[in-house]
Amino acid sequence: MYTCISCGAPGHPHCESCGQRSTALSPPAPVSFPQLLSAAPNKIPSVEAKKELDPKDLQEIGDVVFQDHKWEEALQLLKAREGWGRSAAKEVLLQGAKSLGFWHLPDESLRSLVDQLLGDKPGPSYALQQWAAEWTDTTMARDGKSDNSLAARLNSKDIAGSVETHRFAPDIDMDVDMSSSPRNFQKPHSIVPDWRGHFVSPNYFRCWNIGIHFVVFGLSAAYASDLVIDKYPDAVKLFSWPIWFARLGGMATSIWSALLFLTMSRAMLSSTSRCLPKWASFLITFLDSHKDFHIEAGKALCLYSSIHVTGHTIGTVPGVMQKSVAELNRLLGCAQDDPPWLVDLDLSQLYWPMCPLTEENKPKTFTEALFLTVPGVTGAMLTGMLALIAFTSRQSFRSKHFECFWNLHNVAIFTWPILLFFHGSQGWVGVGIPLVVIVSALPIATYAIGRIARLLRYYLFVGKAVRILRATVRLGRKGDVNGSLTQLEVTPPPYLWSFHAGMYAFICMPDYAPLQWHPFTITSGKDDATVNFLVAGVGDWSNEVARRCLKGELPRLALDGPFVSPTQSAMDKEVLVAIGAGVGVTPFLSLLSTFLVQLSGTDASSLLEAHFYWVTRDPSEFIFGAPLLRNWLSHRPLHAKIVVHLYTTARCPEKDLPSFLFKECLKRQGAVDRQYFKAVFPEWQQQNLQAPGPQFPWCWAEGGQEELLWVPCPSRDDFTEKFWLVSSSSPGSELYTSQQSDAEKASEKIMMPVNIGRPNFLRDIAAIGRARPDKSLHVYVCGNDGLVHDLQSGCQRIAKEALERNPDQKNLQQYLVHFERFG
Structure with missing residues (x-):
């Protein structure tokens, strides 16, 4: 067996991946598990007194190494330096780890990496041995060879719906590389012939969007036709057909204004969501996407306002200027004794000019129609306000001048409906009452209730x-x-x-x-x-x-x-995947916390399997989830239902020797660990355990070759240079001081794998779906639009390939992608 000296890939004397020469690597012989575990994980070589290599030495070595990135030359140059040993190697690796965001690594994480850097024959990582030792003890306890309460709990039959571990094919090829980018999707490793999948993507948001547009247009067209054909048949004669478009635009503007307020009535939307049945996904989509519909309503408002203004400009205004007073008074509703109004509301005090019209007050020029009438003045003000809101709502402007954007919105919240009321108060060609009252009164009232509740919370509780x-x-x-x-x-x-x-x-x-x-x-x-x-x-x-x-x-x-928010519906799902990118993990931390309390107690839960992905550029961010991670680690039975995957996409600085050495050690140690894992993996599968454990390398079991670094649960003490803790001196703050239980303290010794690089979501989702062919799989994501798009298209491609293998399946598995929207 050979391993490449450049990329670490096992293979032939000349690597087929990169063409570099390879060195012989003795594969692990087929031995029993007691022999594989003979190197006890708790026996860590002691580290001698701290010594640091001279920075000038590192610079000189780096100048040579980075000419061709030869690993062997780096080792030879390091060995030739005075003071080189385990302590110096550890310090170099710690410096390299900091470049990736790992500010403190224990000896358990560094032992094998130090062996790699010293050129010694490294063994498997401590965490892998820890994992193998734990499940071996579990197997012995299950077989009655020892009294292990933990094993009994892990394998008790009362743990319903544990993680399905038979998803991994017994003869999986551990050496096949799979891209970590969703865009470079390859077929999932599987020999299971009866897996069926389907991506259900009716695109509820698009259906809602198109449906609302059709409904608004239909209602507006019906309203305009009723006015110009039935109630005011002479309108087309006097103002021509643009009056129809003007009335259509007026009604549509009122409806979209109502939707603007409705989509921001968050208190009402939240109350409504609690009343909807769980199967009403189509209705829930509207509630979850209220911010998107608010933006869509704003765009539609601009469109129909333009139609309304254009119709009056080319039809109504010329007609008023050209037609006689008598002809106009026969048409205008406010000038008739029995107007065709739905509601006879006396708004004569708001008329300007007074109605019926006279020769003196009839607008004779375009300027008079615009500036000497209530519809003209309010219309100009509404148009100007809409243009300002549209300009300041652009992402580029809003991100730089948020306060201007927000203040203008606050002004528009109050002035927009008032101006609409005055604009429609003249009753010339209408229904006797401003449309904003008929269409928008209820949405505006629900929004006002929410604002009143905000004021109460503000003045009652702040400070x-x-x-x-x-x-x-x-x-x-x-x-x-x-x-x-x-x-x-x-x-x-x-x-x-x-x-x-x-x-x-x-x-x-x-x-x-x-x-x-x-x-x-x-x-x-x-x-x-x-x-x-x-x-x-x-x-x-x-x-x-x-x-x-x-x-x-x-x-x-x-x-x-x-x-x-959309994440709230995850509590009712049986199989889910939660993906948080950077600070986007926040809703899933809440979800994880609730699941931990729910599953640890007596509360009923429909959850069968949940996978939480936390992807970040800086591993120090894991500190903010440390209490939850410790809680999860300390409750071993929860490992049967909840799996946490940690990923970091941090990049090493260029031409930095410690970073280069650390990455190379990780790569080469990964080859050793995969060989070890490949040797123990088949026997682990035969045991049919329900909980793989937190140390389990899921990516390797599913065919990947990601680089892994096993670390204990992070602590703020590990990042004293980057974190600041400020506590309140207010009375009662001591009530919230968290105390670690004995189980949580013990969990700090458990090592978790941190994946270096981007996750291969498609491979993992395919594996989960393969294990649960009779359950729908729900993917929740809080990240950028590119990630959401990749997951949607990727799940569709997974399902398409599965459907081609099993075209006769009737009950198809559903893949539903939910993405976070709030605001």
Whole structure:
């Protein structure tokens, strides 16, 4: 057996992957498990006193190594340096690990990597041996060879719906490389012939979008036709056919204005979502995508307003100027004794010009029609306001001038319906009452109720019942608040607050920007004592939060909500995959917390299997989920239903020797670990255990070749240079101080694999679907639009290939992609 000296791939004397020469590597002989485990994982070589290699030496070696990146030359040059040994090798690796975001690694994580760097014959990583030892003990306990309560709990029959481990094909090829990019999808490793899958993508949002447009157009067209054909038959004679388009645009503008307010009535939407049955996915889509519909309503409002203005400009205004007063008064509803109105509402005090028209007050020029009539003046004001809102709502402007965008929206919330009322109050060619009253009154009222509730939460709780107990700040890359992450632990309001996992809330910092409210997903669980938020430093407001916390001045906060989000529906699913990219993991931290409490207690849960993916550029972000990870690790039976996958996409700096050596050691140690895992994997499968364990390398079992680094559960003590903890001195804050249980302290010794690189979601989703062919698979994602698109298209490709293999299947498995939308 040979292994390539460049890429670490096993193969022939000359690597087929990169063409470099290979060196012989003795494969593990087929031995029994006691022999494989003879190197006890708890026997870690002691590290001698700390010694550091001279930085000049590292620079000289780097200048040589980076000419061709030869691993062997690097080892030879390092061995030739004075003071080179285990301690110096460890320090070099620690420096390289920091470049990837791992600021502290224990000896258990570094032992095999140090052996690689010293050129010794390395054994398998400590965590792999730990995993093999644990399941071997579990097997012995199950067979009655030892008394192990943990094993009994893991294999008890009362754990319903454990992780299906038979998804892995027995003869899986561990050496086949699979791309980690969803765009470079390859067929999943599987020899199971009866797997069936289907991607159900009716695209509910698009259906809602198209459906609403058709309904609005149909209602508006019917209204315009009724006016110009039935109620005002002379309208076309006087103003020609543009009057029909003007009335269509007027009704459509009123309907889309109503939808603008309706889609921002978050309190009403949240209450409605709790009343809908679980199967009403089509209706739930509208609630989940209310922000998208709000944007769509704004665009449609611009379109129909243009039609309304154009119709009046080329038809109504010329007709008023050209026709006689007598002809106009015979047509105008306000001038008739028995007008064709639905509601006879006396608004004569608002008429300008007075109706019936006279020769003196009839507009004779376009300027008079625009500036000497209520419809003209209010129409110009509405058009100007709409243009300003459209301009300031663009992403490029909103991100740089959010306060201008937000203040203009607040002004428009009050002035837009008032101007619409005055604009339709003249009753010339209408139904006797402004359309905004008929169409938009109820949505505006529901929105007003939500704003009143916000004011009550603001004045009743800010700085009193709602206060920050603790704040944890992780500095940005440059050591300042730019790019920082701030975790806020806030006391919840005593009332006007009903929280469920996956919801979000708005936060206001009145001492800095009293009118700005920003949405953040709640990361704490339903039963937690505090309401937790994770704030990314990407703007003035979020940077100010971090800046004040670093000064020890915990800011006053006001909360509004909580409100429903798509993640909330995940609590009812049987098989789900939750994917959080960066700070997008926040809704899934709340979900994980609630699942842990639910499954640890007596609460009923329909969950069979859940996979949580946390993808981040900086592994230090895992600190914010450390309490949940410790809780998960300490409850071993939960490993049968919940799996946590940690990924980091951090990149090493170029031409940095410690980083290069660390990555090379990881790559080469990965080849050794995969060989070891391949040797023990078949026997592990034969045991049919229900819980693979937190150390289990899922990516390798599913055919991948990702680089793994096993680390213990992170702690803030590991990142003292990057994290700042600020606690409140308010009375009662000690009630929320968390104390670790004995099980949680013991869990700190368990090593978890961190995948270096991007996850191959398609491979993993295919494996989960293969294991659960009779269950629908729900994928929840909170990330950028590119990730959402890749998952949607990727799941469709998975299902298409499965359907081609089994075209006669009737009950097809569903793949549903839910993406986070709030605001």
